[in-house]
Amino acid sequence: MATIKLDIVTAEKLVLSDEADFVVAPGSMGELGIFPKHAPLLSTLEVGEVRVTKAEEVYSFFISGGFIEVLPDQITILADTAERAEDIDEARANEARDRAESLMGQQGDSIDLSQAEASLKRAAIRLKVMQKRRMSRSGGSVGTSLDG
Ligand code: ATP
Numbered sequence: 001m002a003t004i005k006l007d008i009v010t011a012e013k014l015v016l017s018d019e020a021d022f023v024v025a026p027g028s029m030g031e032l033g034i035f036p037k038h039a040p041l042l043s044t045l046e047v048g049e050v051r052v053t054k055a056e057e058v059y060s061f062f063i064s065g066g067f068i069e070v071l072p073d074q075i076t077i078l079a080d081t082a083e084r085a086e087d088i089d090e091a092r093a094n095e096a097r098d099r100a101e102s103l104m105g106q107q108g109d110s111i112d113l114s115q116a117e118a119s120l121k122r123a124a125i126r127l128k129v130m131q132k133r134r135m136s137r138s139g140g141s142v143g144t145s146l147d148g
Helices: 090-104 113-138
Strands: 004-009 014-020 022-027 030-034 041-054 057-071 074-079 082-084
Touching: 014 041, 014 082, 022 057, 030 041, 030 057, 041 074, 041 113, 057 113, 090 113
Parallel strands: 004 074
Antiparallel strands: 004 014, 022 030, 022 041, 041 057, 057 074, 057 082
């Protein structure tokens, strides 16, 4: 079966470089599902989950937005920040969510509401990506590592 090379990178690190059977990414205009030999495409990405299928296993990543370039044999995701599902720090995401919620409950000129909302969204999606992985693992169907 044909595969497609996938790189997930941030300004700081290479998060993944591997072959994939199928990739789903959170495009700004809706979810993008990409098989090998996909038509060339350039798009912005939203905060969300990237799902990578390889050998019937699905691996999940959090990204906080960015860009995707698709060529027939190569996908490059340039993300603002990216984490493998298993690397997400739950306590940190809970703290970020609580901090954002508390800021949103306050009034005053010094409160940047849109920043607090964006922070809340990042934390909520990180927690969702983590919890989904935990549920899948208890069902025994999702692998824990992919070459990076
Ligand atoms: P926080 O308020 O906890 O810093 P944030 O959403 O503002 O959260 P980002 O700006 O998205 O954080 O990310 C900053 C760096 O910290 C990135 O390298 C990102 O991968 C990492 N990071 C942020 N939150 C987590 C988390 N819950 N688990 C693992 N890494 C995280």
